[in-house]
Amino acid sequence: MLRVNNIEVCYSEVILVLKGVSLDVPDRSIVALLGANGGGKTTLLKAISGLLKTEEGEVTDGSIEFGGKRIDHIEPEQRVSMGISQVMEGRMVFEHLTVDENLEAGHYVRRRESSLNSERDMVFSYFPRLKDLCRQVSGYLSGGEQQMLVIARALMARPKLFLLDEPSMGLAPIIVEEIFDIVKRIKEEQGASVLLVEQNAVAALSIADHGYVMENGKIVLDGPASKLMDNPDVKEFYLGLSELGEKKKYSEVKHYKRRKRWLV
Amino acid sequence: MHLPCRTFNETYEQDMAIVRTRLQWILLAAAIVFGLCIPLFTGTYMLTVIITTMSIIIAALGIQILTGYCGQLSVGHSAFVAVGAYSSALLVSQSGLSFWIAVPVAGIAAGLVGLLVGLTSIRLKGFYLIISTLAAQFIIMYVIIHWTSVTGGSFGMSAPAPKLGGIEFATTQSYFYIVFIALLIATYVAKNIVRTNVGRAFIAIRDNDLAAEVMGIHLTAYKLLAFFIGCAFAGIGGALAAHARGVITPDSYTLVQSFWYLGYIIIGGLGTITGVFFGVIFVSALNNGLAMFLSSLSTIFPGAGSLLAPLMLVIFGLVIILFLTFEPRGLAHRWQIFKAYYRLWPFSY
Amino acid sequence: MSVILEHLVIGIAVGAVYSIVALGFVLIYKATGVFNLAQGSLLCLGAYICYFLSITVGLPFYVSIILTLVVAFAIGLLIEFVFLRRMIGQSHLAILMITIGLYLMLRGVVLIAWGVYSKSLPSYLSAEPINILGANVLPIFALSLVAAAILFAVFILFFRYTSIGVAMRATQDNQQVAQSVGISVKRVFGMSWAIASLTAAVGGIIVGTILSVGYSLDDFGFKVLPAVILGGLESVPGALIGGIILGVVEHFGAAYLGSWLIGIEDVIPYVILLVLLLIVPYGIFGLKRIERI
Numbered sequence: 001m002l003r004v005n006n007i008e009v010c011y012s013e014v015i016l017v018l019k020g021v022s023l024d025v026p027d028r029s030i031v032a033l034l035g036a037n038g039g040g041k042t043t044l045l046k047a048i049s050g051l052l053k054t055e056e057g058e059v060t061d062g063s064i065e066f067g068g069k070r071i072d073h074i075e076p077e078q079r080v081s082m083g084i085s086q087v088m089e090g091r092m093v094f095e096h097l098t099v100d101e102n103l104e105a106g107h108y109v110r111r112r113e114s115s116l117n118s119e120r121d122m123v124f125s126y127f128p129r130l131k132d133l134c135r136q137v138s139g140y141l142s143g144g145e146q147q148m149l150v151i152a153r154a155l156m157a158r159p160k161l162f163l164l165d166e167p168s169m170g171l172a173p174i175i176v177e178e179i180f181d182i183v184k185r186i187k188e189e190q191g192a193s194v195l196l197v198e199q200n201a202v203a204a205l206s207i208a209d210h211g212y213v214m215e216n217g218k219i220v221l222d223g224p225a226s227k228l229m230d231n232p233d234v235k236e237f238y239l240g241l242s243e244l245g246e247k248k249k250y251s252e253v254k255h256y257k258r259r260k261r262w263l264v
Numbered sequence: 265m266h267l268p269c270r271t272f273n274e275t276y277e278q279d280m281a282i283v284r285t286r287l288q289w290i291l292l293a294a295a296i297v298f299g300l301c302i303p304l305f306t307g308t309y310m311l312t313v314i315i316t317t318m319s320i321i322i323a324a325l326g327i328q329i330l331t332g333y334c335g336q337l338s339v340g341h342s343a344f345v346a347v348g349a350y351s352s353a354l355l356v357s358q359s360g361l362s363f364w365i366a367v368p369v370a371g372i373a374a375g376l377v378g379l380l381v382g383l384t385s386i387r388l389k390g391f392y393l394i395i396s397t398l399a400a401q402f403i404i405m406y407v408i409i410h411w412t413s414v415t416g417g418s419f420g421m422s423a424p425a426p427k428l429g430g431i432e433f434a435t436t437q438s439y440f441y442i443v444f445i446a447l448l449i450a451t452y453v454a455k456n457i458v459r460t461n462v463g464r465a466f467i468a469i470r471d472n473d474l475a476a477e478v479m480g481i482h483l484t485a486y487k488l489l490a491f492f493i494g495c496a497f498a499g500i501g502g503a504l505a506a507h508a509r510g511v512i513t514p515d516s517y518t519l520v521q522s523f524w525y526l527g528y529i530i531i532g533g534l535g536t537i538t539g540v541f542f543g544v545i546f547v548s549a550l551n552n553g554l555a556m557f558l559s560s561l562s563t564i565f566p567g568a569g570s571l572l573a574p575l576m577l578v579i580f581g582l583v584i585i586l587f588l589t590f591e592p593r594g595l596a597h598r599w600q601i602f603k604a605y606y607r608l609w610p611f612s613y
Numbered sequence: 614m615s616v617i618l619e620h621l622v623i624g625i626a627v628g629a630v631y632s633i634v635a636l637g638f639v640l641i642y643k644a645t646g647v648f649n650l651a652q653g654s655l656l657c658l659g660a661y662i663c664y665f666l667s668i669t670v671g672l673p674f675y676v677s678i679i680l681t682l683v684v685a686f687a688i689g690l691l692i693e694f695v696f697l698r699r700m701i702g703q704s705h706l707a708i709l710m711i712t713i714g715l716y717l718m719l720r721g722v723v724l725i726a727w728g729v730y731s732k733s734l735p736s737y738l739s740a741e742p743i744n745i746l747g748a749n750v751l752p753i754f755a756l757s758l759v760a761a762a763i764l765f766a767v768f769i770l771f772f773r774y775t776s777i778g779v780a781m782r783a784t785q786d787n788q789q790v791a792q793s794v795g796i797s798v799k800r801v802f803g804m805s806w807a808i809a810s811l812t813a814a815v816g817g818i819i820v821g822t823i824l825s826v827g828y829s830l831d832d833f834g835f836k837v838l839p840a841v842i843l844g845g846l847e848s849v850p851g852a853l854i855g856g857i858i859l860g861v862v863e864h865f866g867a868a869y870l871g872s873w874l875i876g877i878e879d880v881i882p883y884v885i886l887l888v889l890l891l892i893v894p895y896g897i898f899g900l901k902r903i904e905r906i
């Protein structure tokens with residue numbers, strides 16, 4: 001469904017952030033994208049959704065294909081109507097709008113279809129809690145509720161591809177679990193694909209079919225999620241377990257070792 | 265900066281020098297000599313145009329310092345020009361003061377009024393500041409128009425030609441020299457303000473006032489200073505233009521005129537002294553070219569001449585927009601590129 | 614007593630016109646961050662278009678009003694597309710100067726098209742004063758009150774209940790997020806200018822009726838600034854209240870000071886403004902932004 005081909009991304013024409021990244025998201029699958037802070041995960045998602053432009057970023061090389069069509073030079077709103085929805089990092093609700101209005105804004109690309117109410121009901125079936133809050137101004141919702149709202153808002157466009165950026169950030173484990181369950185249900189029931197960026201590697205890999213690990217603007221490792229779970233490097237750096245099964249601090253790991261192994 | 269090949273700044277003095285190489289000295293001297301010779305070969309009409317242009321440059325240097333360097337956007341510049349013009353005219357014609365004293369005093373008067381308006385800049389910035397200078401424009405002009413007993417209201421008042429120990433500088437030629445020398449002095453002063461620590465403080469405030477304050481720049485003092493200097497230049501330019509024309513009326517100091525001043529520095533390039541010259545001369549040339557074109561047209565289409573003012577508005581507005589969109593650094597930047605190209609020619613590296 | 618009441622009603626009515634124009638201004642500012650100094654030019658242009666359609670072309674007045682609104686809407690779209698589209702993302706001050714360029718251009722265009730002498734719109738209202746709450750005022754003032762009420766009501770409904778309205782508010786909230794849900798920010802910008810131009814035209818028709826249609830109507834855009842500042846630059850209710858306060862104060866000033874300070878009503882707004890700026894720099898309803906270096 002989505003194919004990213006060896007892309008390079010520059011900010012402000014000088015800062016090279018992605019250096020030849022390739023990635024595939026097959027139909028009806030969840031792909032997890034892991035990696036350290038500043039690795040370029042968000043940048044990759046923005047390159048796919050087209051939001052780079054507002055930050056003076058540009059895809060300078062390579063191509064992005066969605067459903068067989070190149071999309072790297074079309075406007076973000078067109079990509080949304082093609083079926084790509086990005087849920088941005090940091091629970092970006094429209095603060096001054098109510099929950100209902102947020103959902104309506106999410107439905108904007110399909111405003112010509114009279115499906116607003118049915119879609120809203122569909123969304124409420126995933127997030128029943130939002131139904132009670134629908135007249136509230138979204139800026140005052142709790143963090144978990146806001147996260148649900150932004151996912152729900154993206155769902156209103158009935159996307160074929162979800163780009164989820166760190167949905168677990170700053171949330172209690174139980175809510176994270178709830179959200180991940182919903183993501184999985186969305187995949188199964190809507191037949192959508194999900195590209196999931198996460199710091200919480202265990203949770204992400206447990207629902208994902210496939211995983212990629214990104215460092216410094218490059219994909220350094222990829223494979224089926226179950227294999228990645230067992231990979232000693234991933235275990236060590238993302239799951240925080242050493243080969244002996246002990247907890248280990250990230251800072252104790254020698255840098256060159258990581259470098260060497262992953263840049264084979 | 266762009267220096268010719270094999271010229272390097274090795275000392276602080278060299279780095280700060282306005283005129284750096286011998287060639288530049290020669291060019292400068294030639295320009296001044298050329299300037300001094302202008303009255304010898306131009307007609308009176310042309311000379312009047314040149315005098316007006318020069319006095320506009322002086323006033324525009326003021327808005328360049330205030331807006332281009334210090335970042336305090338003023339849309340009321342022509343009102344300060346008016347304060348200078350009226351003060352000087354009043355001092356000479358009513359109080360019988362000498363022109364030579366009246367003009368600097370007019371500059372100070374305009375500067376003080378500017379200071380007063382600048383007081384609002386202590387608490388405001390950006391859009392809000394624009395509004396306070398806009399308010400100043402309307403209030404000052406209201407006072408000038410309605411204080412009929414002093415200013416003559418909308419009929420205006422006379423601004424007599426200067427005298428120096430019995431010699432009357434009544435002819436356009438002789439007045440040219442006064443304005444020319446004033447322009448030289450004004451440029452020198454402006455250049456020195458912007459290249460010393462005062463100018464650097466202004467630039468710091470323009471680029472980021474909070475950071476500037478944290479760096480220890482006294483924000484209030486420098487902003488007020490910028491207002492004083494900028495408006496004082498406006499006042500002097502206004503006074504010189506007033507005495508050149510002999511009569512002043514409020515309708516030469518409208519809001520549109522203030523926008524015009526802003527336009528000069530946009531077209532010339534914000535934050536450069538040379539840009540002021542480019543901007544004013546460009547617009548003045550445009551205006552006079554258009555006037556000539558229309559007057560030649562009016563033999564075929566009678567009444568074409570009356571189109572001058574509105575057509576100029578359209579063109580000027582369009583030019584401002586085009587510059588902002590395609591060359592926000594103004595003509596001065598084009599000039600730099602041209603110089604660099606010329607210097608390296610035929611080796612374009 | 615009834616004299617004071619009369620002044621009050623007229624003041625409110627004049628203020629209603631200010632509110633209408635201020636509304637357009639706030640719309641553009643909120644949605645696009647542009648401080649539009651050419652708002653008055655849009656008003657002036659609207660008044661002239663109405664004059665052109667009703668007098669020059671000779672259409673029935675009500676038809677020409679509706680056509681004027683349509684044309685004004687289109688002009689707003691056009692101006693945004695031609696002059697402001699390229700500036701998206703540029704510094705706010707640069708865009709402000711673009712609007713100054715627009716102001717100059719539009720004034721030139723109006724002068725070329727219609728000359729310096731002012732025109733009058735057809736007299737579509739009777740000159741008989743009517744009675745509002747015991748005050749005798751000219752019908753045009755009643756009309757301006759009604760027009761302002763209708764406009765504000767329509768806008769409130771528009772922004773609550775239409776998807777483009779919600780999209781515009783979403784864009785005001787956060788442009789990037791709006792893009793991420795598929796809202797075309799460019800279209801929102803265009804719509805903002807179109808609507809602002811439309812409200813300006815309504816203002817233009819009313820002001821053109823009260824005064825007459827002349828090129829200097831474009832200064833009205835500056836007179837409205839005090840109202841906008843008073844209300845806080847980005848508040849729609851603020852625009853309404855600011856406009857009305859301004860109208861009332863100005864009218865009372867004209868009524869009680871105008872006899873020995875001729876034309877004082879033209880500067881009262883600015884005097885108020887300067888005083889205001891020194892006391893409440895960010896308006897009554899304005900937000901003070903937290904700034905970081």
Ligand SMILES: Nc1ncnc2c1ncn2[C@@H]1O[C@H](COP(=O)(O)OP(=O)(O)OP(=O)(O)O)[C@@H](O)[C@H]1O
Nearest residue numbers: 011012015017036037038039040041042043044055
């Ligand atoms: N607008 C921008 N301009 C310049 N550089 C940027 C911009 N946005 C991001 N970067 C740089 O690009 C790099 C990658 O950033 P990105 O946000 O993609 O990382 P990330 O993998 O999402 O990190 P995190 O896990 O912390 O969210 C960082 O070094 C960042 O500083």
Ligand SMILES: [Mg+2]
Nearest residue numbers: 041042043089
């Ligand atoms: Mg990120």
